[in-house]
Amino acid sequence: MATQHHHHRDLEGETLVSAARDALIEAGEQWTEMRADVFEALAGCEKPASAYDIAEKVGTARGKRVAANSVYRILDLFVRANLARRVESANAYVANSHPGCRHDCIFLICDLCGKAVHSDDDKLTGALRLAAQAAGFADVRPVVEIRGHCAECAAGD
The missing domain is CATH 3.30.1490.190 (Ferric-uptake regulator, C-terminal dimerisarion domain)
Structure with a gap:
């Protein structure tokens, strides 16, 4: 099989958010306002981001503190639903720019x-x-x- 190279932001902006929302709903999960905020914050990161980085971004956007453990649960769901990937060695996450595409990275x-x-x-x-x-x-x-x-x-x- 061919080798493919992807930067983690091939789909961007509203196109990526829409694809992620559709994939999560297709997986039988709800696309809540908090999940949307977490995904948008993650997708806006240029580098892998920790749950604490995302919690801070979402909290700033919402004008109130967001608990990192809530963000961890959402990120874990995103990984299971193939919307995000975990960079194990950095304990950080990147948005999957191909939400419907299953492959090993x-x-x-x-x-x-x-x-x-x-x-x-x-x-x-x-x-x-x-x-x-x-x-x-x-x-x-x-x-x-x-x-x-x-x-x-x-x-x-």
């Missing part, structure tokens, strides 16, 4: 600026799935993160 994370780009390589993640299944694991979800310096930061080294 290989994150390329810049140690200097924090930018995260994802690449899809079904051949690589397929091999990881097969190895896990051979070891008796079910419902496998490969998480691959590669850290280094992005092109812009490497040019400045």
Whole structure:
């Protein structure tokens, strides 16, 4: 299978929000005002964001404090519904710019600026799935993160 490269914001603005809303409703969940606010805040981030970052953005927009644990629950729902992806090593999240598209991501994370780009390589993640299944694991979800310096930061080294 071909390797695809995606920056996490291929769909943007209202198009991305609409696609996320439709995907969540199709998954049998409600698109509440709070979920919309959390998704919009996440989608507006240039880098992976923590639940605390999102809670602060949403709280500022709403004019009242928003608890990070509420945001964590919403982000976990977004990950289960394929609206967001979790960058494990940073305990942070990025909006999925292809809400209806299911694929494993290989994150390329810049140690200097924090930018995260994802690449899809079904051949690589397929091999990881097969190895896990051979070891008796079910419902496998490969998480691959590669850290280094992005092109812009490497040019400045």
